[in-house]
Amino acid sequence: VARRPHERALSVDPAAVPARSSRRRGRRLPRAFYDRDPLEVAPELLGKLLVRVEDDGTETVARIVEVEAYRGLDDPASHAFRGLTPRVTTMFGPPGHLYVYFTYGMHWCANVVCGPGLAPGAVLLRAGEPVAGLDRMRARRPKARTDRQLASGPARLAQALGLDRRHDGVDLVTGGPVTLRDDGTPPPEVPDVSTRIGIRVATDRLWRWSDPASPHVS
DNA sequence: ATATTGATTCAT
DNA sequence: TGAATCAATATA
Numbered sequence: 463v464a465r466r467p468h469e470r471a472l473s474v475d476p477a478a479v480p481a482r483s484s485r486r487r488g489r490r491l492p493r494a495f496y497d498r499d500p501l502e503v504a505p506e507l508l509g510k511l512l513v514r515v516e517d518d519g520t521e522t523v524a525r526i527v528e529v530e531a532y533r534g535l536d537d538p539a540s541h542a543f544r545g546l547t548p549r550v551t552t553m554f555g556p557p558g559h560l561y562v563y564f565t566y567g568m569h570w571c572a573n574v575v576c577g578p579g580l581a582p583g584a585v586l587l588r589a590g591e592p593v594a595g596l597d598r599m600r601a602r603r604p605k606a607r608t609d610r611q612l613a614s615g616p617a618r619l620a621q622a623l624g625l626d627r628r629h630d631g632v633d634l635v636t637g638g639p640v641t642l643r644d645d646g647t648p649p650p651e652v653p654d655v656s657t658r659i660g661i662r663v664a665t666d667r668l669w670r671w672s673d674p675a676s677p678h679v680s
Numbered sequence: 681a682t683a684t685t686g687a688t689t690c691a692t
Numbered sequence: 693t694g695a696a697t698c699a700a701t702a703t704a
Contacts, residue, residue, distance in 0.1 A: 549688060566700050567685025586699055605702065617700055660699050
């Protein structure tokens, strides 16, 4: 039985249409994305969306504009370098989980655990551009005098999204309070590359990447 | 340039 | 049990 054009258009299954948030926020990154060396993953994280969903359903979203790679085996600056300790348990687990640590007596920083396999690597999320939930971010970061200061810095980013000890180990892939999404924005073709910040060892490695076009880099 | 702040780790 | 370390921020 032949269908008229307008009937065709109406034959789309509504259940096949992505949910609103999925359409707007793009697609969740699959496990395989993380299951690689952090040096490969890190620059590809630029442009991705870090999405925090609170218990009441509120979303705060930041676009990643600055990252640093840390490896375990051969990287003295990595928390995993000296082997498995209680703090770095998440880094030694499977890729695609969030590793959140406490530093300088007051700050939390969020990392993405990479691979390959159970190799203890991670990418530190150093800065983001606020995309949604700005009011919530401002409330969490009362000391930010401008919106640029909301998430430009690893501890600022974590604070803006309300990330702390509770989120260490959360799975970014299977759906939960924190996810990473690809809305089609490609990483910069030519990212800025530089040495990592705030470390005292292995300072010569060019393992920091940022978006040269973003004013939100730390 | 400097004060802040406390968990984590390793060495007694 | 104690000292050293620490992938930062805010204010001056």
